Amino acid sequence: MKSIVVSELEGTLLKGHDVFSYFMLIAFEASGLIRFALLLASWPLIRLLEICGRGDNGLKLAIFVATCGVRFSEIEAVTRAVLPKFYLDDTDMAAWRVFSSGYDNRRRVVVTKMPRVMVERFAEEHLRADDVVGSELCVNRFGLATGFVEDDFDCIGRRVGELVRVDERRCCLGLGRLTRGSVGSLFLPLCQEQCHPPFANNYKSIQDDDHRAIRPLPVIFHDGRLAMRPTPASALLILLWIPIGIVLAAIRISVGIMLPMWAIPHVAPIFGSRVVVKGTPPPPPSASNSGVLFVCTHRTLMDPVVLSSVLRRRIPAVTYSVSRFSEILSPIPTVRLTRIREVDARKIRRQLQKGDLVVCPEGTTCREPFLLRFSALFAELTDRIVPVAMNYRMGFFHATTARGWKAMDPIFFFMNPRPVYEVTFLNQLPVEATCSSGKSPHDVANYVQRILAATLGFECTNFTRKDKYRVLAGNDGIVAARTWNPARETVDAFRKVVGSFMLH
Numbered sequence: 001m002k003s004i005v006v007s008e009l010e011g012t013l014l015k016g017h018d019v020f021s022y023f024m025l026i027a028f029e030a031s032g033l034i035r036f037a038l039l040l041a042s043w044p045l046i047r048l049l050e051i052c053g054r055g056d057n058g059l060k061l062a063i064f065v066a067t068c069g070v071r072f073s074e075i076e077a078v079t080r081a082v083l084p085k086f087y088l089d090d091t092d093m094a095a096w097r098v099f100s101s102g103y104d105n106r107r108r109v110v111v112t113k114m115p116r117v118m119v120e121r122f123a124e125e126h127l128r129a130d131d132v133v134g135s136e137l138c139v140n141r142f143g144l145a146t147g148f149v150e151d152d153f154d155c156i157g158r159r160v161g162e163l164v165r166v167d168e169r170r171c172c173l174g175l176g177r178l179t180r181g182s183v184g185s186l187f188l189p190l191c192q193e194q195c196h197p198p199f200a201n202n203y204k205s206i207q208d209d210d211h212r213a214i215r216p217l218p219v220i221f222h223d224g225r226l227a228m229r230p231t232p233a234s235a236l237l238i239l240l241w242i243p244i245g246i247v248l249a250a251i252r253i254s255v256g257i258m259l260p261m262w263a264i265p266h267v268a269p270i271f272g273s274r275v276v277v278k279g280t281p282p283p284p285p286s287a288s289n290s291g292v293l294f295v296c297t298h299r300t301l302m303d304p305v306v307l308s309s310v311l312r313r314r315i316p317a318v319t320y321s322v323s324r325f326s327e328i329l330s331p332i333p334t335v336r337l338t339r340i341r342e343v344d345a346r347k348i349r350r351q352l353q354k355g356d357l358v359v360c361p362e363g364t365t366c367r368e369p370f371l372l373r374f375s376a377l378f379a380e381l382t383d384r385i386v387p388v389a390m391n392y393r394m395g396f397f398h399a400t401t402a403r404g405w406k407a408m409d410p411i412f413f414f415m416n417p418r419p420v421y422e423v424t425f426l427n428q429l430p431v432e433a434t435c436s437s438g439k440s441p442h443d444v445a446n447y448v449q450r451i452l453a454a455t456l457g458f459e460c461t462n463f464t465r466k467d468k469y470r471v472l473a474g475n476d477g478i479v480a481a482r483t484w485n486p487a488r489e490t491v492d493a494f495r496k497v498v499g500s501f502m503l504h
Contacts, residue, residue: 004164007099008176008184009112009119012197013127015092017182019059019114020046022083023066024230026118029082029223030067030074036230037239039065043232055181056153059113063137067115068147072139076117081403081472082224084122088216089229091127094199096216099175100128109133109163111176113153113183126216133159157186164190220370220463223402223472225412227394238396245396245415248272252414256305257331262312272418277310279425282386284313284356291355292428293348295378296388297371297452298360300399301326301409303390306421307358308332316351317358318344325407341377348381361445363465365400369458372465374449376441383434387448389424389455402472424455 011017020043028036042065049058067075099108109131110123116134123129133156135149164172164187174191176184188194228234252271259267265275285291294315296303304317308331316333327334335351337344351357361374378385392399399413413419431437434444446460453460466476 003105003172004107004109005099005173005175006109006111006160006164006187006191007095007174008182008187009110009123010114011182012176012184013092013095013099013110014087014090016090017177020062021229021231021235022086022114022118023062024235025082025086025224025226026070026075026078027066028226028230029078030070033239033242035066035070036235040232040235040239050181053180056113059153060149063115063135063149064147066147067137067145070145072117072137072143072145075137075145077403077474078224079118080121081222083118084126085219085222085224086229087119087122088126088219091216092197092199093215095175095197096127098195098199100216107131109160111156111160111183111187113156115149126219128217131163133163153183154186156183157190160187161190218368220366220368220461221402221468221471222367223404225397225401225404227396227398241396241417242415245417246411249411249414253329253410256309257329261308261314261331264309265312268309273414274418274420275306275310276420276422277425278423279427281311281425282428284311290382290384291352291357292384292386293352293378293382294356294358294386294388295374295448295452296358296360297390297456297458298362298365299367299390299392300365300413301406302392302399302413302421303360304358305330305332306390306423307388310423311356315356315358318348318351318360320363321406323405323407326410329407329410345377345381348378352382361448364468366468367398367400369456370461370463371449371453371456371458372468373462374445376445379435379441379444379448383429383431383436385429385434385444385448387426387429387452387455389422389426389452391422391456393420393422395419402469426451426455 007013010019024036024039027039039062042061046058046061049055049061108129110119110127110129110133112119112134114134115137116132117137119134120132123132135153135156136151138146138148138150140146172191173193173195174184174188175195176182176188177196178185178188226238230238248271252273255267255271256264268275282292294307296307301322304315308315314332316335318335318337320337320339322334335347337347348357348359359378361378362372363375364372366372394413395416395418397412397415399409401409429448433439433447435441449460469475
């Protein structure tokens with residue numbers, strides 16, 4: 001019979017015991033800016049309740065403000081796509097090593113006072129927990145969260161007791177805090193053996209000797225607009241910055257559209273943007289040379305635009321899921337693909353006959369230091385391939401989304417105080433590394449992926465666009481084609497811009 005290890009999440013598996021920032025993420029990503037500001041305004045009262053020894057009431061208030069009236073399905077989507085990244089960044093690896101030691105012979109239980117829906121996905125998929133015990137959100141018959149929890153937090157101890165059932169054959173190890181108000185104080189008395197943070201010296205033999213204690217599964221895909229964890233101080237800073245950021249983004253985008261490409265590198269630093277260029281770009285195409293295919297890693301929608309500004313000429317880029325609104329704003333030509341291989345191949349060949357072209361064979365963006373599988377189509381169409389490693393650094397906001405409106409991507413990118421792009425040109429592939437030497441398109445694509453990953457210090461994966469959208473949005477990421485209607489698109493654009501800040 002397996003032994004059991006039960007661990008408190010906040011303050012044990014997570015370094016911090018304050019979970020307020022996770023409710024701020026729920027408020028911003030599942031509802032919008034108004035609820036985000038309202039929850040921040042509630043923080044002094046929540047903090048006062050904690051100081052007065054009424055921390056459970058403060059937690060209930062945070063749950064109510066963050067979730068009341070929000071669709072439960074939207075809360076689930078945020079916990080699936082947004083929260084795991086922030087949880088993992090705050091994970092205490094010393095506590096994790098104790099929790100994960102003897103992996104095959106233990107049943108693992110994670111306990112939290114937060115609503116179980118906020119923790120379950122992360123605990124089971126990344127911490128490899130078998131069970132999660134937490135509070136339960138009340139949901140009405142319309143699928144909306146009421147903001148209340150079903151039972152008092154004291155019932156969490158009873159639920160853990162039902163799972164543990166300690167006897168001689170079933171040793172139970174409990175990890176947690178015994179401080180007043182912590183969830184650990186509810187279940188640790190049920191455990192035969194206890195271990196309390198910090199874990200630097202405790203259970204050192206387990207950490208040193210158990211070679212099967214591995215790291216949590218990494219978060220490769222995550223969504224959401226906020227790049228920093230919204231603690232009360234950083235959340236206030238974000239709220240104060242947003243009006244300034246919107247104005248700054250409008251100025252930056254307008255300048256980028258109006259100025260010629262050769263002038264943008266000189267003007268961008270004035271408005272806080274910076275591009276770091278490494279390597280030597282190839283010369284422009286001439287009458288004797290056909291166009292070069294720039295094969296780029298895909299970090300944001302701005303990749304081809306930044307590349308064009310570095311080369312100081314407008315280079316067309318192939319696109320798939322870019323919105324019409326983004327195409328209108330784009331300062332460079334775009335070639336929309338259909339995902340029909342023969343049709344797309346003809347389009348790319350035709351464009352290469354005219355000059356240079358930019359392609360991102362990953363097919364979608366990835367925020368983490370991983371490269372998705374490269375489509376091999378580009379390797380079949382030309383031997384003049386120049387790999388370009390693109391990367392960027394942001395401050396407040398992510399410039400990509402799977403669940404939101406993609407047309408807001410450049411706006412959120414330019415809303416960052418000091419967006420920085422890094423562009424590294426690699427040497428053009430030698431003939432012996434292309435299909436001309438008899439190599440298969442897949443071999444060429446995998447080779448380009450490997451050298452780009454090595455340049456950036458990233459890791460290659462076999463994940464695809466479909467994998468990303470299944471994780472983050474619950475679909476395959478297929479964009480349905482529809483007829484262009486300017487009036488409808490204008491109305492939709494206005495509604496979505498407002499909704500991106502105020503509603504969702």
